[in-house]
Every structure is written in C-alpha cells, then in structure tokens.
Amino acid sequence: MKAAIMGYGVVGSGVGNILLKNADIIAEKLGESIEIKYVLDLRDFPGDVLEDKLTKRFEDILEDSEVKLVCEAMGGTKPAYDFTKRLLEAGKHVVSSNKELVATYGYELLGAAKAHGVNYLFEAAVGGGVPILRPLWQCLAANHIEKFYGILNGTTNFILTKMYNEDMPFDEALALAQKLGYAEKDPTADIAGADVCRKTCILASISFGKHIDPDQVQTQGIQDINIRDVSYAKANGYEIKLLGYCRKLDSGKIDAIVSPFFVPKGNQIATVSDVFNGIVVVGDMVDEVFFYGRGAGSMPTASACVADLIDCAMHDKARKNFGWGARDAGFVENHSACQGSYFVRGEGDIHAVKAAMGDVTFLSLQGAPLNEVAFITQTETEGDLDRKLAGIPDFHISAKIRVLV
Amino acid sequence: MKAAIMGYGVVGSGVGNILLKNADIIAEKLGESIEIKYVLDLRDFPGDVLEDKLTKRFEDILEDSEVKLVCEAMGGTKPAYDFTKRLLEAGKHVVSSNKELVATYGYELLGAAKAHGVNYLFEAAVGGGVPILRPLWQCLAANHIEKFYGILNGTTNFILTKMYNEDMPFDEALALAQKLGYAEKDPTADIAGADVCRKTCILASISFGKHIDPDQVQTQGIQDINIRDVSYAKANGYEIKLLGYCRKLDSGKIDAIVSPFFVPKGNQIATVSDVFNGIVVVGDMVDEVFFYGRGAGSMPTASACVADLIDCAMHDKARKNFGWGARDAGFVENHSACQGSYFVRGEGDIHAVKAAMGDVTFLSLQGAPLNEVAFITQTETEGDLDRKLAGIPDFHISAKIRVLV
Numbered sequence: 001m002k003a004a005i006m007g008y009g010v011v012g013s014g015v016g017n018i019l020l021k022n023a024d025i026i027a028e029k030l031g032e033s034i035e036i037k038y039v040l041d042l043r044d045f046p047g048d049v050l051e052d053k054l055t056k057r058f059e060d061i062l063e064d065s066e067v068k069l070v071c072e073a074m075g076g077t078k079p080a081y082d083f084t085k086r087l088l089e090a091g092k093h094v095v096s097s098n099k100e101l102v103a104t105y106g107y108e109l110l111g112a113a114k115a116h117g118v119n120y121l122f123e124a125a126v127g128g129g130v131p132i133l134r135p136l137w138q139c140l141a142a143n144h145i146e147k148f149y150g151i152l153n154g155t156t157n158f159i160l161t162k163m164y165n166e167d168m169p170f171d172e173a174l175a176l177a178q179k180l181g182y183a184e185k186d187p188t189a190d191i192a193g194a195d196v197c198r199k200t201c202i203l204a205s206i207s208f209g210k211h212i213d214p215d216q217v218q219t220q221g222i223q224d225i226n227i228r229d230v231s232y233a234k235a236n237g238y239e240i241k242l243l244g245y246c247r248k249l250d251s252g253k254i255d256a257i258v259s260p261f262f263v264p265k266g267n268q269i270a271t272v273s274d275v276f277n278g279i280v281v282v283g284d285m286v287d288e289v290f291f292y293g294r295g296a297g298s299m300p301t302a303s304a305c306v307a308d309l310i311d312c313a314m315h316d317k318a319r320k321n322f323g324w325g326a327r328d329a330g331f332v333e334n335h336s337a338c339q340g341s342y343f344v345r346g347e348g349d350i351h352a353v354k355a356a357m358g359d360v361t362f363l364s365l366q367g368a369p370l371n372e373v374a375f376i377t378q379t380e381t382e383g384d385l386d387r388k389l390a391g392i393p394d395f396h397i398s399a400k401i402r403v404l405v
Numbered sequence: 406m407k408a409a410i411m412g413y414g415v416v417g418s419g420v421g422n423i424l425l426k427n428a429d430i431i432a433e434k435l436g437e438s439i440e441i442k443y444v445l446d447l448r449d450f451p452g453d454v455l456e457d458k459l460t461k462r463f464e465d466i467l468e469d470s471e472v473k474l475v476c477e478a479m480g481g482t483k484p485a486y487d488f489t490k491r492l493l494e495a496g497k498h499v500v501s502s503n504k505e506l507v508a509t510y511g512y513e514l515l516g517a518a519k520a521h522g523v524n525y526l527f528e529a530a531v532g533g534g535v536p537i538l539r540p541l542w543q544c545l546a547a548n549h550i551e552k553f554y555g556i557l558n559g560t561t562n563f564i565l566t567k568m569y570n571e572d573m574p575f576d577e578a579l580a581l582a583q584k585l586g587y588a589e590k591d592p593t594a595d596i597a598g599a600d601v602c603r604k605t606c607i608l609a610s611i612s613f614g615k616h617i618d619p620d621q622v623q624t625q626g627i628q629d630i631n632i633r634d635v636s637y638a639k640a641n642g643y644e645i646k647l648l649g650y651c652r653k654l655d656s657g658k659i660d661a662i663v664s665p666f667f668v669p670k671g672n673q674i675a676t677v678s679d680v681f682n683g684i685v686v687v688g689d690m691v692d693e694v695f696f697y698g699r700g701a702g703s704m705p706t707a708s709a710c711v712a713d714l715i716d717c718a719m720h721d722k723a724r725k726n727f728g729w730g731a732r733d734a735g736f737v738e739n740h741s742a743c744q745g746s747y748f749v750r751g752e753g754d755i756h757a758v759k760a761a762m763g764d765v766t767f768l769s770l771q772g773a774p775l776n777e778v779a780f781i782t783q784t785e786t787e788g789d790l791d792r793k794l795a796g797i798p799d800f801h802i803s804a805k806i807r808v809l810v
Contacts, residue, residue, distance in 0.1 A: 026547060028614070029546050129694065131544030134544055138539060138712060139540070141716070142715065144427060285427065285704045285707065286534035286705045286708040287534065290695075291697075292697070299690045300691045303690040307545065
C-alpha cells in the first residue's frame with residue numbers, strides 16, 4: 001500500500017526511518033508492505049535516503065489515487081487542518097502526531113473521516129510512543145471513565161526532576177533542558193502548559209465523549225514553581241509534577257485542569273521522572289491502570305504513527321471509526337467550584353492561620369524562616385479556600401499548589 | 406447482538422454484571438446493545454439476576470444462530486478447548502480469560518477463528534484488567550520486540566510484598582493471602598509459577614510470532630525464597646519479584662524464563678506491589694513502555710472480556726485476525742546457555758569465593774553469620790556460573806536468584 005509523509009521534521013523523518021528499517025515486521029503483520037511514495041516538505045534534504053520522494057506540492061499527494069495512507073507530522077493548524085480535511089474527503093486515511101490540530105479540530109476531522117469511510121487516528125498525539133488512546137478507547141471500552149491524570153510533557157518533567165533531585169533553580173534547569181535539546185529555544189508552549197492542555201483535551205474528549213477545547217481548560221505552567229516549594233514537597237513525602245487532570249463530577253460535568261500538583265509518593269505517577277510520560281486512568285470496572293514510556297522523541301513518536309498506519313492499512317474500509325460528540329459549552333465545570341486540596345505557603349502568624357483555616361496539616365522544613373507558614377488543606381473548593389485565605393490577617397501568600405488526592 | 410457466557414464463576418459473573426450495569430456506555434460505543442441470552446454452568450444460582458438465562462446444555466449456545474458472541478470463562482482445557490473450537494467453527498466470536506487454554510491451544514484456536522472468519526480474543530488472559538495484548542499487538546506493531554518482563558501473578562506478588570515490607574516468612578504470608586482470598590486453598594499453580602508461565606507463553610507468542618508452549622519455558626516459583634535473601638535484597642537496593650521474562654537473542658532464538666528476580670530499585674517493575682501486575686515491554690523503536698493495573702479480580706478481568714466482546718461486535722466480519730505461527734521446537738534457547746547475572750548466597754570462605762569467581766560484587770548484611778558469603782555475579786551463562794560455583798572449595802550454596810539487568 002502506498003503512503004505519504006507530510007512534514008519531514010523530527011517525527012516525519014522518524015516515520016520514514018521506521019517504514020524502511022522495520023519493513024520486515026510491518027509486512028509480516030500486514031501481509032503487504034507500506035511503501036513511501038511522497039514526502040511533503042518545503043525544505044530540501046540533499047543526500048537524504050528519501051530525497052527522491054520529496055515534493056513541495058501537496059496536490060501530488062491529494063491527487064494521486066494510489067496513495068491510501070498519509071501521515072501528517074507537520075504540527076500547527078495551518079495548513080495541517082486544510083490538508084487533512086481534503087485528504088480525508090478524498091478517501092485517504094490520515095494518521096497524525098499533531099496534538100494542536102486534534103485538540104482544536106478533532107471533532108470536525110473525525111466527522112469528515114466517518115463521512116468518507118476512512119480513518120483519522122492520532123495515537124502519537126498524546127504520550128508519544130506510550131500506547132494510551134487505543135487502550136483507553138478499546139481496552140477500557142466497558143468502563144465509565146472516572147478520572148485520569150498524567151505527566152504528558154517530557155520537557156517540563158525533566159525540569160521538575162532536576163529541581164527536585166538536584167535542588168536546581170528553575171532557570172538553570174530550563175537552560176540545561178535547552179542545552180540537551182529537550183526544550184525549544186522558545187519553550188513557552190511547554191513551560192506554560194499549552195502542550196499538556198492540548199493532550200489533556202484529547203484524552204478528555206475520548207474519555208468523556210464530547211469535544212473539549214483548549215480554551216475550556218484552565219491551564220497553569222511550571223514557571224512560578226519556587227525551589228522552596230520543591231523543598232517542602234521533598235521534606236513531606238511528595239513529588240511535584242505538572243499534570244493534566246480530569247475527572248467526572250457527580251453533576252455529570254467534568255473538572256479539567258492543567259497545573260502543577262503535589263503528588264504523594266506511592267502514587268504510580270510519582271515514579272515518572274526525567275523526560276518520561278505516564279498516565280493513570282481510573283475506570284469504574286477496571287479500577288486504576290497506568291501507562292508509561294517515552295512521550296517524545298523521533299523514534300518513539302514515529303513508532304505510534306506507524307502503528308496507526310498499519311491499523312489503517314489492515315482495516316482499510318472495515319475499521320469502525322472512533323470519535324466523540326460536539327463541544328458542549330457547559331460540560332466543563334468552573335474549576336474554582338470543584339473540590340480539591342492545596343499546598344499553601346506564606347508569611348504570617350501560624351495562630352492566625354489556624355484560627356482562619358480550621359483543620360489543615362502544617363508542614364515543616366528545616367531552616368525555614370520563623371514567619372513562614374506552610375500547610376495542606378482539607379478538600380474544599382478553590383473558591384472557598386481563596387475566601388478563607390483572604391480572611392487571614394496579615395498573611396502574605398507565596399505559593400498555592402494543588403495536591404493530588 | 407446476542408451473547409453467551411460460559412462459566413459463571415468469578416470472571417463470568419463479572420462479565421454478566423458489567424454487561425448489565427454498563428449497558429449504557431456499551432450501547433453508546435457500539436451503536437447497539439449486547440444482550441445475554443445464555444449463561445452456561447453446571448451449578449444452580451437461585452435468585453441470581455441472570456438465573457433465567459442459565460443452561461446446563463452447551464448445545465443451546467452452539468445451535469442458536471442468534472448467538473454471535475461467546476465469553477469463555479470456564480478455565481482449564483477440558484471441556485473449554487472442545488467448546489471453543491466448535492463455537493469458532495460455527496462462526497461465533499469467542500473471547501476468553503482462560504490463560505491455560507490460550508497458552509496450550511492458542512495457535513490452533515486462532516487458526517480455527519481465521520478459517521471461519523471470526524475472532525478469538527483473550528485480553529483478559531494476561532494481566533487481568535491491564536491492557537497489554539492489544540497494545541502489544543497493535544500499538545507496538547512497528548517494533549521488533551526486544552524483550553519483556555512482567556509481574557503477572559497478584560497472589561505471589563502479594564506474598565513477596567509481605568515478606569519484603571514486613572519481614573514475614575513465606576508460610577505466614579501465604580496463609581494471609583489465603584485468608585484474604587488472594588490465594589486458593591491449593592495455591593500450587595500460583596506459587597510454583599505455572600500461572601505466570603502460561604501468561605509468559607502468551608506474551609512471547611504475540612511478541613515473537615511463534616507458539617511458545619508452557620513446556621518450553623523453564624519455570625521456578627517463589628516457594629524456596631528465604632527471608633534472608635529478602636533481607637539481602639532490601640539492604641542492597643533491590644526488590645524481589647517473580648517475573649515472566651523473555652528476550653530475543655542475537656541468534657534469533659528467544660530466552661524465556663519464569664523465576665524470582667532481584668530487581669534494582671528505579672526499574673518501573675520494582676514499583677509494582679501487593680496484588681497489582683505490571684509489564685515492561687522494550688521495542689526497538691519505542692524503547693521501554695510499562696503497563697500497570699489490577700491483574701486479577703472479578704470486575705477488572707471481566708472489564709477486559711467485555712472490551713473484547715465490544716471489539717468483536719464492532720468489527721463483526723471485518724476485524725483483521727491476529728495470530729502467531731506454529732510451535733518451533735528449537736526456538737526457545739536452553740536457558741543455561743543464556744547470559745545472566747545472579748545473586749548467590751552460601752557458606753564458606755570469602756577468599757576462596759574471590760579466587761574462584763573473579764569479579765563479583767559482595768553484598769553485606771548487618772548481623773549475618775561470619776561464614777555467610779553473598780554476592781552478585783557479572784553477566785555470564787548459568788552453565789558457566791554453575792561450573793565456577795562447583796569449583797569453590799568447601800562452599801555450600803543456600804540460594805541462587807537471577808538479577809534483572
């Protein structure tokens with residue numbers, strides 16, 4: 001079967017590589033080979049092993065009826081959205097690693113795929129090489145998903161691991177991540193949580209059946225995490241992790257958030273360090289399951305793309321589409337109305353804190369200033385918490401971080 | 406679509422339960438409902454919610470053309486093998502939680518399914534509720550699997566966790582597991598490793614493409630693990646786990662073993678405690694991925710069975726069968742010819758050990774008798790190791806346990 005790769009960067013070149021290098025196992029699984037007919041990129045790659053497949057014209061792919069499979073690894077929504085839609089409408093299967101595109105236009109593109117009897121698969125868009133979307137959709141199909149939370153961005157997890165294990169300040173850890181090639185020159189999408197937000201939206205859309213847009217999910221990155229908060233976490237049995245978190249509420253709505261969390265040791269998520277990703281899913285029948293692996297990188301991500309290509313080729317015309325419903329503006333609850341527990345650090349008088357906050361767990365840290373007060377709250381809404389905190393006389397808040405419960 | 410359940414024990418009743426309780430989500434995913442028409446069991450279940458579906462006649466299911474889906478949760482090979490084969494030949498999809506049947510007759514039954522255009526799926530047979538077979542087959546389809554190792558039996562992992570965390574002797578931990586319902590009255594299949602062996606065979610058959618029979622895999626249980634060895638592990642940064650382990654050798658053959666292992670902390674497998682299961686798979690493109698969850702229990706196991714039923718119903722007539730090749734007697738290498746590292750404990754003179762063994766890492770344990778010598782070997786074949794050990798003058802071996810490297 002003939003395939004095309006759109007975007008010959010880190011992921012796209014990995015896909016090319018795997019299709020060539022592991023052609024034996026692919027042909028064995030599939031009963032036929034997947035042959036690359038085109039590679040679309042505006043750049044030149046002189047001397048590249050796929051140089052003779054390169055084209056700068058999207059129409060070469062679109063108009064070639066021999067091409068049944070397309071891997072979109074361009075990133076961004078323009079022109080990826082337009083290209084993907086036209087390919088699906090032309091009856092070609094499309095697989096993608098593009099989380100921004102899926103998080104924004106997934107509902108529409110899945111609809112186009114269904115209408116034209118083809119597949120739109122994107123296992124690589126969440127968790128890179130970690131199998132998560134297919135297990136979530138297929139293996140947990142008999143479950144109502146109750147919640148999931150995951151470490152979905154390797155760059156920020158690397159930075160947090162350095163801060164935690166080596167007491168390295170944020171700026172230094174970021175600089176090291178950039179030096180090692182884990183973080184972009186402009187690391188904003190990673191650091192500020194936008195990348196995690198997109199992946200959280202995709203997981204939430206599959207888990208809860210309605211399209212969740214990135215603008216519906218309150219998102220906070222790791223840029224404000226202070227090394228002092230890391231020290232408190234370490235001294236009191238917690239890790240600090242940037243999580244995409246989502247759960248079903250009794251009301252039927254969902255609580256979705258991207259934010260740093262204090263994670264108690266003993267939770268599987270606490271074992272995920274460096275650039276690795278990990279996702280916990282809780283279903284009403286299966287209880288807790290956990291998936292772990294390399295969430296980024298050329299080969300792991302491409303491994304997921306090629307698996308999707310194989311699935312499309314294997315079930316050409318026959319695979320039951322998966323999908324989710326349209327956006328529902330009221331489906332995501334206002335996060336400040338949702339119950340949660342928080343780590344709070346500030347300066348003030350511990351007696352005043354006690355009087356205002358009621359039952360909280362005070363944390364200690366050797367060498368902390370005498371007027372520093374840190375504690376973990378009972379479960380309550382963020383709205384209620386903020387009102388109580390505002391009522392503590394002469395208390396200056398330095399940090400407020402969610403706690404995974 | 407009409408379904409039947411064969412065997413109304415722990416798993417079968419869970420399947421019935423989920424099909425009733427989560428009918429909404431199943432119908433939503435599938436576009437139609439899965440309706441239980443028969444439950445086959447020789448016992449009576451007066452007052453049970455599915456009492457009116459009970460039958461003692463297999464032929465009721467076999468001969469009813471309305472029944473398209475059958476869940477086999479009988480266990481054992483007789484009469485499960487005969488029943489499954491006849492159902493597949495009659496054009497019915499069969500899903501199974503029966504690891505003994507799949508490990509023994511998987512190749513044959515998959516062939517029967519293929520020949521009659523139906524599916525034979527058994528996600529529940531390995532890892533209970535943990536998604537592992539489908540991710541291994543589909544999500545890692547672009548990879549040559551290099552190795553896998555897993556904690557595949559909750560009973561033995563519970564016992565080892567008690568021995569490790571609470572210094573509980575083996576007999577006491579086993580008695581506790583029995584009291585809590587985690588271990589059978591006759592716990593032999595769990596304790597001696599036969600259950601892990603069957604699951605290892607299924608994983609190996611999928612990973613490496615040839616049917617691996619339980620009699621091809623050297624199997625050792627946990628009954629001989631001494632609390633002293635547990636103490637050495639704890640004092641030197643290791644866990645002790647019963648693993649199913651399999652890797653591809655450079656020769657093209659595989660090394661497969663079921664055995665207790667010293668597992669270095671830091672490995673994801675070391676984080677799996679109590680009755681949980683966890684499996685690490687290493688692919689040449691994706692590197693290491695890890696799956697974790699409840700490996701047994703009514704609802705988690707049934708969750709996997711029902712997911713298979715949904716998959717069969719969703720792709721009735723269209724799903725591409727998966728399978729593996731026939732048994733190849735020479736495919737599994739003699740384990741004693743495979744490289745490995747070992748923990749050895751014995752009584753003798755440390756200087757004699759040093760002289761005979763060359764480069765080994767000696768382990769210390771506070772309070773150990775002066776003539777006790779414990780060490781971890783370099784990587785070598787078990788055959789070579791045994792020859793060297795036999796050559797140490799006056800050295801009495803008390804324990805030899807594999808080390809995960």
